[in-house]
Amino acid sequence: xxxxxxxxxxxxxxxxVHAQKRELLDSVVLKASNIRTQSxxxxxxxxxxxxxxxxxxxLTDVLNFExxxxxxxxxxxxxxxxxxxxxxxxxxxxxxxxxNVNSTxxxxxxxxxxxxxGYSDILVRSGGGSAQLGSGAIGGSILLQNQxxxxxxxxxxxNSSLGSFATFNQSLDYQWSNQKISAQVxxxxxxxxxxxxxxxxxAKNENAAFNHLNFYFNASVKLNNxxxxxxxxxxFNGERHFxxxxxxxxxxxxQDENYKSQLAWxxxxxxxxxxxxSAYLQEKYTYFQNIERPNLKDHGTAKSLxxxxxxxxxxxxxxxxxxxLNLRKDWAEGTAITTAxxxxxxxxxxxxxxxxxxxxxxxxxxxxxxxxxxxxxxxQIGSQYQLKRNHSIKASFSKNYRIPTFNDLxxxxxxxxxxxxxxxxxxxxxxxxxxKRWQFGLTGYNIKISDMIRWLxxxxxxxxxxxxxxxxxxxxEGNAAYKTTFKKFxxxxxxxxxxxxxxxxxxxxxxxxVPKHKLTVKLDLIYKNWNFIAQTIYTGKVYTQTNNSQETxxxxxxxxxxxxxxxxxxxxxxELGARVRNLSNENYFVVNYKPxxxxxxxxFFNLIL
Numbered sequence: 124x125x126x127x128x129x130x131x132x133x134x135x136x137x138x139x140v141h142a143q144k145r146e147l148l149d150s151v152v153l154k155a156s157n158i159r160t161q162s163x164x165x166x167x168x169x170x171x172x173x174x175x176x177x178x179x180x181x182l183t184d185v186l187n188f189e190x191x192x193x194x195x196x197x198x199x200x201x202x203x204x205x206x207x208x209x210x211x212x213x214x215x216x217x218x219x220x221x222x223n224v225n226s227t228x229x230x231x232x233x234x235x236x237x238x239x240x241g242y243s244d245i246l247v248r249s250g251g252g253s254a255q256l257g258s259g260a261i262g263g264s265i266l267l268q269n270q271x272x273x274x275x276x277x278x279x280x281x282n283s284s285l286g287s288f289a290t291f292n293q294s295l296d297y298q299w300s301n302q303k304i305s306a307q308v309x310x311x312x313x314x315x316x317x318x319x320x321x322x323x324x325x326a327k328n329e330n331a332a333f334n335h336l337n338f339y340f341n342a343s344v345k346l347n348n349x350x351x352x353x354x355x356x357x358x359f360n361g362e363r364h365f366x367x368x369x370x371x372x373x374x375x376x377x378q379d380e381n382y383k384s385q386l387a388w389x390x391x392x393x394x395x396x397x398x399x400x401s402a403y404l405q406e407k408y409t410y411f412q413n414i415e416r417p418n419l420k421d422h423g424t425a426k427s428l429x430x431x432x433x434x435x436x437x438x439x440x441x442x443x444x445x446x447x448l449n450l451r452k453d454w455a456e457g458t459a460i461t462t463a464x465x466x467x468x469x470x471x472x473x474x475x476x477x478x479x480x481x482x483x484x485x486x487x488x489x490x491x492x493x494x495x496x497x498x499x500x501x502x503q504i505g506s507q508y509q510l511k512r513n514h515s516i517k518a519s520f521s522k523n524y525r526i527p528t529f530n531d532l533x534x535x536x537x538x539x540x541x542x543x544x545x546x547x548x549x550x551x552x553x554x555x556x557x558x559k560r561w562q563f564g565l566t567g568y569n570i571k572i573s574d575m576i577r578w579l580x581x582x583x584x585x586x587x588x589x590x591x592x593x594x595x596x597x598x599x600e601g602n603a604a605y606k607t608t609f610k611k612f613x614x615x616x617x618x619x620x621x622x623x624x625x626x627x628x629x630x631x632x633x634x635x636x637v638p639k640h641k642l643t644v645k646l647d648l649i650y651k652n653w654n655f656i657a658q659t660i661y662t663g664k665v666y667t668q669t670n671n672s673q674e675t676x677x678x679x680x681x682x683x684x685x686x687x688x689x690x691x692x693x694x695x696x697x698e699l700g701a702r703v704r705n706l707s708n709e710n711y712f713v714v715n716y717k718p719x720x721x722x723x724x725x726x727f728f729n730l731i732l
Contacts, residue, residue, distance in 0.1 A: 158246050158266055161255060161473060163485040164505020164519030166553060166566055168247040175239050176282055180292055180313050182234040188643055188658055190247050191600050191621035194234065195636045198366050198717040200317055200333045203235040208249065208570060209596030209625030209637045210262030214525055218266045219383055220355050222402045223257045227425035227453045230259060230528035236361050236379050238337040240294055240311035243270040250568065251549050253523035254489045254501040261523045261547050269355055271305040271343040279732040286725035289316035303345045310338040319720035322710040330374045333363030349392045356384040368716065374414045380407040394437050402429040423457025441477040455529050463533040467493045481509040499524055499546055518552040531576060531588040539588050547572040562604040569597040598623040613649040618642065632671045638663035652690045659683040667715045680711035696731040
């Protein structure tokens, strides 16, 4: 049925594509987030849609190769949790067109259930951002964005791939715009038996099949040269079976349904700007404890209403101020939580100023309120100084937090209403160099986290969440890139390195699943119509137990992949290629007892009309 829906969409849009004359008209640009202009002192990685399509449709693969984030992946396609600068998955904020979409139940995003498909770009910002972006923005923030352009006419794109382990991926996107209206619609479907064989064994990855279906629709209308109305929406449905290591184990599965919609209005005229947004979010899960007994299951549904009103004033070219009010209501129910609700209000103030041609700074502070517990005052101060034409330095200092989740507060028999939010203070400083073909950056940071929430054994063998540890993470992040053209060759090589030291200050031990070293290297070579890409990730040793046992630690491993494709831009713009993953057939584990696949293959075809 899902493949049939894609075929209907393809037939419908395929005969509507035609060229359209483009005319110039003054336009108002609606930005889903001000992250680019309001991140003085911090680093941002931008991943374009053209790059996203070179990876698996799950967000894990994209961010693993393109950023310093480490992902704790419980096998291919299974639960995937980020560790950003040594922090936990709950301490990474994920925003969809400016709205925080971390799970109300768990406080995190499973990056193998969040499709990377259908976004114009993905922005990744390192470091604290809770004053601006809310709960969880301690280690870093990931922003999924849709930019709707005008006067572009029609465009249809089709992306297909077939791979090992009976893996099928199909994406279809259609965009249309004229002077006043812009619309985007599309979808992505992926399924896999995921039954890869284990190394040194006759066994294979049993009960591990998964499928994901994702649809989106976005539209924007210019009311006039000063007002614009934009609507965003996306729907996700997925099912995956959790792998077993022995055939005698009970087979389980998990279903996800997520819906998001948002309406945004923006006004820009002269020195003033205003924006109002309202969003509705819904997440639903069903866990089948035994797929042979379908009535034995757990379920839960969480809903959120979000409203944001902001106004900005720019009295001159060197000064900008902004005031924002956020209101959010969350409520949930399910097998584990009968009823739970929470209301949060937030007032935010932002100031940015150019003190001179070479020196710029920003300051932001937010005050928040909820009746459940005391909320800290949050702030961030950042500055950047241009030393010379090609050299710059920047620094940022911030206080951040993470609010307890619904599971932390309301889980029957274990929830703790006395929990305090996790808080952190952090400082980072960076140096960057850019000159013609070269680019280089180096960042050092220090983060201290207090009242870290952990689930620990209590009376009668019941585990309960408590504010316990104090944690310090510190490290260095570096990046380098070189790009040149020689005759008919285009050559790009870039690398990202992260050294992370995450320590429990009460025990002195390293936090589990935090590698000290992560290195990614990418080579991109273009010759005429041919494109060759080679990539590798090296991940250092990780501890899997809090006592840092060497016996259970996972060894360091490299994983490489390569692709070769041919592009044609004559009558039709198409690309045909093949990709090999785990090129060296490395036997590696990201999580203990969860083996990853060996060498596997994929062929892909992309078409743009």
